[in-house]
Amino acid sequence: MNGPHPQRHRGIVLSARGMVSSAHPLASLAGARTLAAGGNAYDAALAMAGMTAVVLPGMCGLGGDAFAVVHDARKAEWTAYMGSGVGPDGGDVAFYRERGYHALPIDGPLSVAVPGAVDCWMRLHQAGATRSLDELWAPAVAAARDGFVVGERLHGEAADDGDKLRRDAVSHTVYLPGGAPPPAGSVLRQPDLARSLHTVAKDPRSFYEGELAQRCVATLTAQGAPFSGEEWAAHQTLVDTPIESGYGGVSLRTTLPPSPGYMVAQQLLRLDGRLRAQPWLSAGAVNMMASAAREAFADRHRLVGSDNGAHRTLLQPLPAGGDTTCFVAVDSDGNAVSFIQSVAFVWGSGVMVPGTGVLLNNRAGRGFYLDDAHPNRVRPRARPMHTLNAWILAGGDGKPLAVGATPGGDGQVQWNVQMISHLVDHGLDVQQTVEAPRFTVWPGSDADVIGSPPELRCEARLGEATLDALRAQGHDVRRLGDWDGGGGAQIIALDREQGTLRGGSDPRVDGCALGI
DSSP: OOSSOTTTOOOOEEESSEEEEESSHHHHHHHHHHHHTTOOHHHHHHHHHHHHHHHOTTTOSTTSEEEEEEEETTTTEEEEEEEOOOOOTTOSHHHHHHTTOSSOOSSSGGGOOOOOHHHHHHHHHHHHOOSOHHHHHHHHHHHHHHOEEOOHHHHHHHHHTHHHHHTSTTHHHHHSGGGSOOOTTSEEOOHHHHHHHHHHHHOTTHHHHSHHHHHHHHHHHHTTOOOOSHHHHTOOOEEEOOEEEEETTEEEEEOOTTSOHHHHHHHHHHHTTTGGGSOTTOHHHHHHHHHHHHHHHHHHHHHOOTTSSGGGGGOOOOOOOOOOEEEEEEETTOOEEEEEEEOSSTTTTSOEETTTTEEOOOHHHHHOBOOTTSTTBOOTTOOOOOOOOOEEEEOTTSOEEEEEEOOOGGGHHHHHHHHHHHHHHHOOOHHHHHHSOOEEEEOOSOTTTTTOOOEEEEEGGGOHHHHHHHHHTTOOEEEEOTTOSOOOOEEEEEETTTTEEEEEEOTTSSOEEEEO
């Protein structure tokens, strides 16, 4: 193969002054308008965060988590934001075992962790935004209050997970109006969410210490979840210097635990210098990347909890041998933001807090293990193992070269490696990179699939000869449709020689890159 499917290739978006890329046109439009009005990359990212919380409600929102990597050009600083919430104060292994569970529920009130997104948005705003949250979220509030047009993707998500929504007293009234998924082309209004976004814009900490927090905790405790409310009030985003690692002569900056960003770095360290010698997406290259991914997941499952330092031992070079959404922003000053947010599985826990429009995550159910001896065991105020990671590539001068991310659960750390290799090893442009055929080792380390028989899930565009060669190498290949591998990658590349920005948006989702 020489490149992506020509009929699907949409072309690179070019700009010299600023650019955004997201998984929904309204989010990209909100970000681009913010840049055009004089806002910076921080402002644009926050505008997109608010809008995606409205137009991608099954993916992200007030009740989810968020992670980011940021380069501040004026300060010449790199910062990582790990906006992951914690487990409930009463949620230890004994609590769930006494109720007959052998694993945490993956939806419902017992699957919820304290949401981290709101505090993460606030920390990012404090760090470098130039506009108030009120101003930045005005388009999102209007879209929630007045409605937006439902697309095929949202209709399908509500149809596919309708049973989860129907189990909740509130969620089904919003996302299954009249008992059925909102048709594509209909208008979805979320007035309760509009009011909550307006409240949070005025005072983000009210989500953790005010009336919104009280409503969330009361809803959960009434349904048997062991929250005290004190864990909400105590919540803080982890803010630190990103993990830094090298690959092919460039530098990777990525998010720290509980993010699995270190797994991207670990895989790249094991592949550095080896993939460039392989033909692009050949069976040999796919086998190398799949093997590195299997090793990373095995190490993670064996060693890593959200609050220990075991990941650092995995970042040593060896001898050569839908449920989430993301967006990226770069401004004319060189500030760059890679941002990803999620409610975990599609529609999270399915639990909506009455009168607020807040749909709560299921990160505790997805991320914690019910195992007394494991570093990732469920326990009060621990952060569950996470899937979200964001990254920026930089040159030797410490300035960004490419800003990217993708949703997709445990696929994220694999597809990010694949995309970085496409860019660095093979010189693909950003649109070719996000469109390239994808493959995924499965299972990863999600609590609900640990121990399942291993598969290598491959988009058919890899080609039958490559798939057959992988089977001959011992992989249990599961052939997927041409574009059914998952993800929704967004990348902006900075062309230093031309002084331009190049944006690519994944056709597997409905978004776009926009420049000003």
